[in-house]
Amino acid sequence: MINVKNLHKSFGKVDILKGMDVEIQKGEVVVVIGPSGSGKSTFLRCLNLLEEPTSGEIMFEGKNITAKNHNINETREKMGMVFQQFNLFPHKSVLENITLAPIQVQGMSSAEAEAIADELLTTVGLLDKKGAYPSQLSGGQKQRIAIARALAMRPHVMLFDEPTSALDPEMVGEVLEVMKKLAMNGMTMVIVTHEMGFAREVGDRILFIDQGSIAEEGTPEQIFTQAKHPRTREFLSKVL
Ligand code: ADP
Numbered sequence: 001m002i003n004v005k006n007l008h009k010s011f012g013k014v015d016i017l018k019g020m021d022v023e024i025q026k027g028e029v030v031v032v033i034g035p036s037g038s039g040k041s042t043f044l045r046c047l048n049l050l051e052e053p054t055s056g057e058i059m060f061e062g063k064n065i066t067a068k069n070h071n072i073n074e075t076r077e078k079m080g081m082v083f084q085q086f087n088l089f090p091h092k093s094v095l096e097n098i099t100l101a102p103i104q105v106q107g108m109s110s111a112e113a114e115a116i117a118d119e120l121l122t123t124v125g126l127l128d129k130k131g132a133y134p135s136q137l138s139g140g141q142k143q144r145i146a147i148a149r150a151l152a153m154r155p156h157v158m159l160f161d162e163p164t165s166a167l168d169p170e171m172v173g174e175v176l177e178v179m180k181k182l183a184m185n186g187m188t189m190v191i192v193t194h195e196m197g198f199a200r201e202v203g204d205r206i207l208f209i210d211q212g213s214i215a216e217e218g219t220p221e222q223i224f225t226q227a228k229h230p231r232t233r234e235f236l237s238k239v240l
């Protein structure tokens, strides 16, 4: 579904991503781990073109999305993204947060968008919060709404950038549960997280990023029990 070849990203003169090659299959759950500042967010943001790669190629569903003439909006609609800081629209209700893009971007009727919102609110267990405003929700609830909002565009892949890092510990589980449900329903997902238990349980493959390149990748079993690279082992010894 996604094929990244020799991806480089620099900010000014600083090389942040130093040639990444990654293939992601349809239905795969890829978990990205690595030290702070190693380029995990930059990698995710390059995938959906929130950042413009400096060089390299990203193929998505057979199309070169890094080609000059590519329509970025078309790609973004197919890639849902969830951030650490929810980014809900504060002055819109939960329902409006979820239906805004389908109505404005995809031209869906409000009745149709609301029907989809109901379905997604049921999936994330928050149908009763349909009329609430973000300020009335807990962090865990906000993040579940942010996930529902991303899903409302019917994305083909979901990108998560540390979705539980801003949450109080007791709310982490409810968000991971929703993500696990998506994974079990076959959603293709790329997830940056420090939740190693989740990575191990739900990930099909782990990428360990260090200093802007993939230092090691493998199944959770391989990475967590027989990591080869000293930097992977060092990182895991700190977070496990
Ligand atoms: P991670 O998500 O792994 O913590 P990031 O991808 O956020 O790492 O950042 C990798 C490096 O790139 C950091 O050194 C960060 O300061 C730098 N960086 C990220 N975004 C920008 C930017 N817009 N301009 C300049 N430097 C950036």
Ligand code: MG
Pocket (backbone or CB within 6 Å): 040, 041, 042, 161, 162
């Ligand atoms: Mg980051």
